[in-house]
Amino acid sequence: MPNKQVEKSPIDTLLLKIQRHGWRDRLAAQFQEQYASKLRWQIVVRMEKMGFVQQRFNPQFLGSLSSRRLELYENTLSDLRIAILGGLVGQFIERVDQGKVHQRFVYYVGGIIQHLLVANARSLGLIPRETPAVAIRSICEAKQDATRRARIAWAKFCFEHRIRDAFLTRAPSWLFDKIYRNVHHVADYFFEIFIPAQCEHLSSYPSNILNILADMFVDGDFYLSDALDFAGTVTPYATDVEIKGQVPADTSDDQYLSAMQRSSQRGST
Numbered sequence: 001m002p003n004k005q006v007e008k009s010p011i012d013t014l015l016l017k018i019q020r021h022g023w024r025d026r027l028a029a030q031f032q033e034q035y036a037s038k039l040r041w042q043i044v045v046r047m048e049k050m051g052f053v054q055q056r057f058n059p060q061f062l063g064s065l066s067s068r069r070l071e072l073y074e075n076t077l078s079d080l081r082i083a084i085l086g087g088l089v090g091q092f093i094e095r096v097d098q099g100k101v102h103q104r105f106v107y108y109v110g111g112i113i114q115h116l117l118v119a120n121a122r123s124l125g126l127i128p129r130e131t132p133a134v135a136i137r138s139i140c141e142a143k144q145d146a147t148r149r150a151r152i153a154w155a156k157f158c159f160e161h162r163i164r165d166a167f168l169t170r171a172p173s174w175l176f177d178k179i180y181r182n183v184h185h186v187a188d189y190f191f192e193i194f195i196p197a198q199c200e201h202l203s204s205y206p207s208n209i210l211n212i213l214a215d216m217f218v219d220g221d222f223y224l225s226d227a228l229d230f231a232g233t234v235t236p237y238a239t240d241v242e243i244k245g246q247v248p249a250d251t252s253d254d255q256y257l258s259a260m261q262r263s264s265q266r267g268s269t
Helices: 013-021 025-049 067-097 105-123 132-141 145-170 173-181 183-197 199-204 209-219 221-227 253-268
Strands: none
Touching (some): 013 025, 025 067, 025 105, 067 105, 132 145, 132 183, 132 199, 132 209, 145 173, 145 183, 173 183, 173 221, 183 199, 183 209, 183 221
């Protein structure tokens, strides 16, 4: 019989050494040489995909960036360094060993970068501080399918982890294992199917919409037969067609930021 091919581990030996011995000078220098440039480019790529810059820039030449976008890049790079030194390598290795992560470190960190960019962009006023009520109601207000899908993606990005926790804390004992094993399917169903189905009733709900909908969803366990194996089609993504997009070529940076601020003010009302 032919030998079964063994899948190569995404963990390289340098990361294992760092986990075992800590950030010794030699290991830190090796990490810098092997990963520093790749991680900077990950930030650049994410900034472009998320609409914070019009086109990709070279992280070695930052003079083309406006002051606020330069601050966004530098703050994210600084926060990423803090996260890596604070245990991100060990977290990555643990999740690979548990079978929860199958990608290499630089791509795993890409997801961390995306969240850091959103947090820093909010602190700089580049995107609004979204609330669940605003995000969910915006889904229902969408007139076009593409707009609705973009807003579902944004809501997932902002609140998917919160709704997963809400399901697990609310699940009765006899349903907990089923929901736990399939929580990503259940969350997809919640955002893509359940929320749009509740739109006509949302105006009567108070501001804690997310908790109310989570209660309704778990209490009405008849949804679960469809939710447990639901294949979602909307990827969580930090973009929203109304509050952020590619900057038009003829729009100045100040005009763009002013438009973003107006969107933020609309979202807070």
